[in-house]
Amino acid sequence: MKLKYFAWVRERVGKAEETVEPPAEVRTVGDLIGWLTARDDAYAYAFEKPTVIRAAIDHAHVKQDAAIIGAREIAFFPPMTGG
Amino acid sequence: MSVAATIRIQEADFDVAQEIAALSKGRTDVGAVVSFSGICRGSEQGEPIAALILEHYPGMAEAEITRHADEALSRWPLQGLTIIHRFGRIAPGENIVLVVTASAHRQAAFEAAEFLMDYLKTNAPFWKREESARGTNWIEARDHDDAAAARWTKS
Numbered sequence: 001m002k003l004k005y006f007a008w009v010r011e012r013v014g015k016a017e018e019t020v021e022p023p024a025e026v027r028t029v030g031d032l033i034g035w036l037t038a039r040d041d042a043y044a045y046a047f048e049k050p051t052v053i054r055a056a057i058d059h060a061h062v063k064q065d066a067a068i069i070g071a072r073e074i075a076f077f078p079p080m081t082g083g
Numbered sequence: 084m085s086v087a088a089t090i091r092i093q094e095a096d097f098d099v100a101q102e103i104a105a106l107s108k109g110r111t112d113v114g115a116v117v118s119f120s121g122i123c124r125g126s127e128q129g130e131p132i133a134a135l136i137l138e139h140y141p142g143m144a145e146a147e148i149t150r151h152a153d154e155a156l157s158r159w160p161l162q163g164l165t166i167i168h169r170f171g172r173i174a175p176g177e178n179i180v181l182v183v184t185a186s187a188h189r190q191a192a193f194e195a196a197e198f199l200m201d202y203l204k205t206n207a208p209f210w211k212r213e214e215s216a217r218g219t220n221w222i223e224a225r226d227h228d229d230a231a232a233a234r235w236t237k238s
Contacts, residue, residue: 007138007210008221059143061206075140075208076160078177079224082137082209083121083180 001068003036003074007044008075012046022068030064031075032074048078054079088152088164092144094171096178106163106185113162117184117192119200125175127222131217135222139170140208151202155184158198159191166199168209194195198235205232 004017025036026061031052031053036043047053068074089105091097099120107113123135148166156164163185173179182199186192211222 004140004207006225008211011150037084056140056143056208059140075143077140077208078210078221080205081209081211081222081224082139082207083204083228 001071002073004073004075006075008078010074012042013072016027027067027069029062029066029068029074032049032068033064033076052078058077084157085178086150086161086163086180088156088166090145090148090152090165091167092139092141093167093169095165096169097181099178099181102165102167102181102183106165106183108163112187113185114186114187115189115192116163116183116185117189117196118181120178121180121200123173123175123177125161127213127215130215130217133211133215134175135173135179136212136214136219137170137173137179138210138212139168140216143208144168144170147207147211151199151206155195155199159184159186159195161186161191161195168203168207170209190207201228201235203230204228 002017002019005013010016022032022035026032033047037047054077055064057066057071058073092156094167103116107116113235123205154165161184165183167181169179182196184192184195205228213222
C-alpha cells in the first residue's frame, strides 16, 4: 500500500510518500503507526504524539481503529488548518 | 431539480465579484446570495508575516469538499453553490477561500455558508504555514474551530 505524509508529519518522516508491505498482524491504522514508529527515529519523532495524528484511507477521514485491509492509499497528517 | 456545486482547488487567485455574479446572473429564482471570503492577514498573533504557504492533499481535498457540498445541498434548499480554495504561497491581502451560496431566502444561504466554512476549517486537508522574518512555522489548529464544526452535527 502507498503511504502519504503531509505538513509537519511529512517533514519529520523525511518523505512525502512511500510504498510499504506491513505484516499481517498490522490490522488497523493505529497498528500501522506503531509498526512505523518501531522502524526508525524519524517515524518515532513524527508519531511521538499519536493522538494528534489524523489519518485518511483512500481519501476519506478515518479513526485510528479503522481496518487497513484493502486500503490502496493511507495518509497521515496533523489537524487541518485550511479555510 | 438538482443543483451541482462548483468546486475548485487552485493555485491562482480568483475574482470574488465574478463568482458571486455567476450564481445569480440571469436568474429570477435566487432571492439571496451569501458569500464568505477568507483573506490572508498580514500578522499572526501580533507578529508580521510575509506570506502563508498552503499545502494540500490533492484528490482528497476535492473529495472532502465535494462530500460537504453534497451534504449542504441535501440540508438546505440551495439554488447555487461555489467553493474555491487556494493552495501555494498567498501574500497578505490575497484571497484564500471563497464560499458562495444562493437560495430563494437568506436563512438557507447564511446557514449553508457557515456550515461549509466550519467544516472546511477542520476537515478539508489543507495546512497553513506562516513565512516571516523568524522563518517558517506551521499554524496550529484551534479548539474553537473544532467546536464550531461540532455544532452542525445532527444528534
